Amino acid sequence: MTDVLVVGAGPAGLAAAVAARRRGAAVRIIDAAEGLGGQYWRHLPSSRPSEREELLHHGWDTFGSLRDEVCQDPDIVVSMQTEVWAIEQTADNRLRVNLARGEADGTGRLTEALAPEQLILATGAHDRALPVPGWTLPGVFTAGAAQAMAKGERIAIGERVVVAGSGPFLLSVTASLGQAGARVVGVYEASRSRALARHWLARPWELAGAAHKIGELAEYAVHHIRGRVPYRTGHGVVAVHGTDRVEAVTVAVLDEHWRVVTGTERRIDCDAVCFGHGFVPRLELPIAAGCHITERRFVHVDACQRTSADRVFAVGELTAIGGADLALAQGEIAGWVAAGGSLDDRDIRRAIRSRTRAEQFADRMDRAHAIGDCWSDWLGDDTIVCRCEDVDAGTLKRVAAATNSTGLRPLKLNTRAGLGLCQGRVCGRNVEQILLATHGCEEFADATTTDRRPIATPIRIADLARAPEHPTDSVLNRPRSQ
């Protein structure tokens, strides 16, 4: 049996595990969370089951059948609360994947090393929020966090919520907020309607097959009209106000570069704000595995979902931000091929067709909702950009100007931006763009990015010192106890 290790148990990872098993592989699937489903199908824990999950989730039936297949097959080992903390490229050009199991900041985590024959990376993306003055006030959430609280805890982040940013996820989070009992007072999409129309409505026949995706969006749209939620394009929340917590926001019209159109600012009272400016793929593991990253900062894959690294596949949001349909299709193809299947096999024809449609959809989304160049003009010098280390925009600009440095590494060391606990996951892209804008250049002279994190997740020194030197010989082996 081929050994396949799948990292990430969201739609892409689950589909990959099931397809690989169907094709006859031995599969191990791991995820840092306690429950299967990833961010997309985040739900109440099984200790507190809900009757209403299917109302809150798209494709809940799909999740149910994937979950059942994964959990009921003895040749699929499921390891929850398990993280990859490092991937090594060994001298014989194999990969060694180092796992740690247990509470993320707990002591005495079980460590394990694997040398899988095939590795499928399905680590997804985390959501991006652009900083604005006041965004560190209590009551400001990222769209992802707001969604997670609504789906995973049934908690609404506020009573009067403003949703702002860019992309269809704003609609999705608005729906979730409504279901959790919040009143959304406005949704502000920064992209202008012309850009949306240009990408959304061009060549509609390409989207014909993505009807249910369109349906999903239509459903959100209907939900908005019914709920009387104002939806404005070409608008952004450019400041958040309040003393101890959010009391109001400033909304303004944005031009195509996301510059504020002077005189259009309006104040809107609210007690919570939810920001979502697209997603950033979690690239640290692909980079550690030696995968080529494209100019648009996704993992490069071929038609089989193979990366440039030998025996490493990437699926889902690592390759494009395309939602669950794309993730499911890519996962199925990668799992099938990793287990020895071929693209010509009948079994995955449907997945290939579905992938083509979803890719077109993803590409349009990406273009329609691209972040404008001038967003950093919104910032004051005292606006915090890196929250872990309390680094403000003024410091970034001042140090970049004083040192004249075009190297990301020395700039990080000398501003401390991105050196904190999250290792630049939250602020990385924002920090990069502010620094590059200061010098007016396209990329850093040391050709590095904030995505490179050889230690992918913090690990205690005792656990590190005890980490096994030699990998177990099969992904199905349970880790030895320590």
Next chain:
Amino acid sequence: MRAVIIGAGITGAACARALARAGFAVAVLERGAAVGGTSAMCEGNLLVSDKAPGPELALALHAADRWYALRDELRDELGPDFPSIEYERKSGLVVATTHTGARALKTFSGTQRAAGVEARELSVDDAGKLEPFLTRDITAAVHYPQDAQVQPAATAEALLASARRAGTEVLTGVEVTGAMRGIDGRINGVSTMNGRHGADIVINAAGPWAGAVASSLGVSLPVLPRRGMVLVTTRMPHRIFRKVYDADYVGATQSGDADLQTSTVVESTAAGNVLIGSSRQRIGFDDRLDLGVVREIAAKSMRLFPFLAEMQILRTYGGFRPYMPDHLPVIGEDPRVPGLYHVTGHEGAGIGLSVASADILRARILGEDSPVDAAPFTVDRPTLVPHLREMAR
């Protein structure tokens, strides 16, 4: 007089500052980003404690005095907008954990005292007073008040900014491809991917890449990269107050072995992250993560500071140190190419020795008295000649 300096790490920056202040028109050529190589991948040690009596110690003692004054000079010149170099004369504490190690440490520190180093033997109890979290499982401890540290990337940037203020031009993304020579055989500039730069003198300050730069200029130089890894913890309240290291470190710095050697070196940064080293390994320019090295460093650090076991490692980084087969830096003119100077080969001591090396370079070029005897650092010293011959074959 025009000078071209190859490499914008801390050594190139210190040399640029020294020459620009002496009235040279200086251009620094950097292949990548300034402060993008070894100077951004190290700990920033300014140590005398790890050096045996001899030329390198003399250089380090001169450097220790220079840094003390330099901190204020740079701060006054660059003002509050510039990131702090985080100079801290925090002193070093070297401990032994075996009886053999204890004997060796006491003998070694005795020879250092004779050479002018402040080195005080402490009882285990007194060591515990200086470092309450240190293991009591030690056999000897020596305190070195002259040891200090800086934040290396900020320090390199500060020296470079100061050099700019003295008229230095820094060009990044410029790779040197060859030498320009006059009919008298002197070097009179370099050619690069982006055109030529004329100069009366050329200084090779490319750290571990200085061997490749020398080759492109038509001479051999036996500089090899020696990899060193550093582990960085999350921030915490300060529990480690000095530079604390195991006496094994001295042996590792003086060894010529290519295989992996690790010894424990622990210190806090101003921000509260703890830096944990150290390793030395000659594996070319291979920068892939090797957890074997990281694991060994982690395991040894817990023996010195047991509380570290529960602390979290946030990141690791590895840098290449410019290694010389006879363990001495090269500072001076290349007799094979008049007008070409090398300043490299400091291995793990380059941050501390950069400024002192620039002082020697300046003295050699201007024909002034050198603050430290420069003879041991020449390119044609007896201990290096066999290696040069070996390479020339």
